[in-house]
Amino acid sequence: xxxxxxxxxxxxxxxxxxxxxxxxxxxxxxxxxxxxxxxxxxxxxxxxxxxxxxxxxxxxxxxxxxxxxxxxxxxxx
Numbered sequence: 001x002x003x004x005x006x007x008x009x010x011x012x013x014x015x016x017x018x019x020x021x022x023x024x025x026x027x028x029x030x031x032x033x034x035x036x037x038x039x040x041x042x043x044x045x046x047x048x049x050x051x052x053x054x055x056x057x058x059x060x061x062x063x064x065x066x067x068x069x070x071x072x073x074x075x076x077x
Contacts (some may be wrong), residue, residue, distance in 0.1 A: 002034055010023060018050070030053065034056055039055075
């Protein structure tokens with residue numbers, strides 16, 4: 001089942017080029033190829049964009065009711 005635009009997702013793998021570790025939460029901003037990949041925006045809690053990246057579906061998962069929120073500071077860059 002494809003995720004919808006604006007749906008929150010959690011990274012399952014790191015994206016080192018963007019400084020994103022597994023567990024970072026983003027929002028789907030575009031769905032590609034019927035949900036085989038997504039463009040995902042990662043932001044700070046105040047809404048500042050950290051990265052917008054292309055992520056294949058098997059490298060992320062939907063947020064579940066059992067997830068616990070975690071915060072980390074964005075690196076300056």
